[in-house]
Amino acid sequence: MTNLENMGALAKSAARTLRIEDSSVKTEALELIASALLQKKADILTANALDVEAAKGSLSPSMIDRLSLSEERIESMADAVIAVSKWPDPVGQVLEERVLPNGLHVQKTSVPLGVCGIIFEARPNVTSDCAALCIKAGNACILRGGKEAFHSNMAITGVMRDALSSTALPADCIQLVEDTSRESAAEMMALTEYLDVLIPRGGAGLIRSVVDNAKVPVIETGVGNCHIYVDRAADISMALDIVFNAKTSRPSVCNAAEKLLVHKEIAAVFLPAMAEKLAEKDVELRADESACRLLPHAKAASEGDWSREYLDYIMGVKIVNSIDDAIDHIERYSSHHSDCIVTSDQAAADRFLASVDSAAVYHNASTRFTDGGELGLGAEIGISTQKLHARGPMGVNQLVSYKYVISGSGQIR
Amino acid sequence: MTNLENMGALAKSAARTLRIEDSSVKTEALELIASALLQKKADILTANALDVEAAKGSLSPSMIDRLSLSEERIESMADAVIAVSKWPDPVGQVLEERVLPNGLHVQKTSVPLGVCGIIFEARPNVTSDCAALCIKAGNACILRGGKEAFHSNMAITGVMRDALSSTALPADCIQLVEDTSRESAAEMMALTEYLDVLIPRGGAGLIRSVVDNAKVPVIETGVGNCHIYVDRAADISMALDIVFNAKTSRPSVCNAAEKLLVHKEIAAVFLPAMAEKLAEKDVELRADESACRLLPHAKAASEGDWSREYLDYIMGVKIVNSIDDAIDHIERYSSHHSDCIVTSDQAAADRFLASVDSAAVYHNASTRFTDGGELGLGAEIGISTQKLHARGPMGVNQLVSYKYVISGSGQIR
Known part of the structure; x- marks a missing residue:
């Protein structure tokens, strides 16, 4: 097993726990994550300073601004997690229901997607946003941020995983790919056995590369002409x-x-x-x-x-x-x-x-x-520009699938 | 432009007409297609006989049975088209609606997917089933059947296109890829500029190949362990x-x-x-x-x-x-x-x-x-085993997307 396959197996196992947990467990876990982000502000800022220092000279001022955290920005990250925690649970909704003439009772019920892979670039707040949206929708996530934000992302995911360890949810609901090479991105795009969806968040080049190369189903986001x-x-x-x-x-x-x-x-x-x-x-x-x-x-x-x-x-x-x-x-x-x-x-x-x-x-x-918050749709994981599954701002309600639950008394065909 | 790109451009143009047509136009077109299939039964059977004759010796008896048409089977094809025509129009439904505090009126409205590519094997009835489902949902389709059914598929799509020519819908709403080589399948899988979705219908080998190689978004169907x-x-x-x-x-x-x-x-x-x-x-x-x-x-x-x-x-x-x-x-x-x-x-x-x-x-x-008809979901284009977009039997209601229609009076942000 490669390192990524191992992460995939851990995520799949975590997703099995997550998909049958009560709403209250997910809400409480998100509240703990938000508090932990605030408590560990100093550690996160120390890690972020390493990234910002390394970026000087190689990144443009606007990219360095995107990469930089401050106390205020970490507070915004925690606020965003709390806002997600308060959203109604999108899982377990009965979307359609009917009793067939033969007596079969059919329910179409919303369920988590399973394991979401997210490939993003240099904004560290994406790490906590995506993890919170995934957990609210009952999904485990494997995050792969850009190498520029490596120390920040390690610190943020570390804080979130520690927070999960005091809940009924496994820490492996949130995992960060530490290898930020092109090879790890390529391997992630082919991880069909473990990932149910791959969402690229970033520039046009990143998105094109994922759409062209991924075998895992992709949601194309973001390019806005x-x-x-x-x-x-x-x-x-x-x-x-x-x-x-x-x-x-x-x-x-x-x-x-x-x-x-x-x-x-x-x-x-x-x-x-x-x-x-x-x-x-x-x-x-x-x-x-x-x-x-x-x-x-x-x-x-x-x-x-x-x-x-x-x-x-x-x-x-x-x-x-x-x-x-x-x-x-x-x-x-x-x-x-x-x-x-x-x-x-x-x-x-x-x-x-x-x-x-x-x-x-x-x-x-x-x-x-065109923004989840502005349109009253809640925080978004991206804005889909494709037509399958979700279009426009994708929030927690778009991070779910459904299944048919069919109950009978011995019906055969 | 390659031949397939040309078909893609024609389909995209046909889809623009189709997406703004009234329900009644689509219903009438499907009724005309059903009548035409019945009227041209003899022509379709003649073409089918060529395929069946050519298949003897190379295909198994059960495959030849799948390939073979009869008057009765053509009547079933026409019946299936009529059943689809009677289904409620899935397009133009207001799925969500809200007025924001700033006065913006936001409607989430169902719209066609656009152009559907369908790659299938040797069952000629799939041709008329898929075309009818696509038209009902406002989509143009590009069909690529197996070479074993080539004459049958040419005859069936010819009859359907002729029927469309006496309606307000362009004949290019339904197109058949005449080149049944592997190269044409590969080209179709990369036709991102023209296809909004690709649906493989057939055996595990075909489906695996499409999922692994397509750049166009795919809906994985069918394998049932x-x-x-x-x-x-x-x-x-x-x-x-x-x-x-x-x-x-x-x-x-x-x-x-x-x-x-x-x-x-x-x-x-x-x-x-x-x-x-x-x-x-x-x-x-x-x-x-x-x-x-x-x-x-x-x-x-x-x-x-x-x-x-x-x-x-x-x-x-x-x-x-x-x-x-x-x-x-x-x-x-x-x-x-x-x-x-x-x-x-x-x-x-x-x-x-x-x-x-x-x-x-x-x-x-x-x-x-687990069948669209049995579960009261109408005819199906396939049974999705993936979690994005649609899961289980995919009927006309799953062949649509949505968009946000936002009306204001000069709102800025």
């Missing part, structure tokens, strides 16, 4: 606010807008005003030929721009001839994460909302709301 | 009937029982009687050492037997020391399709039903009921 289409019947002032918010309130996240499509009949009025507002935040515009004529400071967009997720103060701009052109463009280039129409024409809105096939489709609101 | 555990508190007569039915009523299907686990306290009474009954159908028993002592005609089971799906008149038999031993054995060797306990002890039943992690878990009934 999000569009806002400003219709000819848009309220100009509303459109200015929505685009400005969706582009600039937090450009590094997946629900930030990356592309602006504008109906040709409104472009001459709207685009110069929009450019002026975006200039407040030094947003670089990359525009198609006709938009460039209205935007003297814009660069010319290349074909590659239309499918790119910038995650930066950059926005692609295109003038379209009609709502159908906008829908066609989105169909072709969107990552189908979040796409929006701004219009006062309800028929146009209905057409857009029905035709655009994305995880979240918006009418007159910022794409930044 | 199903267990019946006869508890010490079992009603002997009921246990005899259930095991006999589950093993012998149709041994070639995935919900047939393959393994019999018997509590040691009841084995001496139950096993000889069971063996006598199974001998009526010449069932070969492969037993562990202690069961062999009670079963003079049994062969010794090898370790490999415990995980095998026989699909034949063969049954593995093992004596266990306790219900926990039975649960452990099932955890280790079951394909987690359908597993059953026979007992009059409700506490034992509850323990088994909660602990065994299979798509269907039974108390006092034959495993043969």
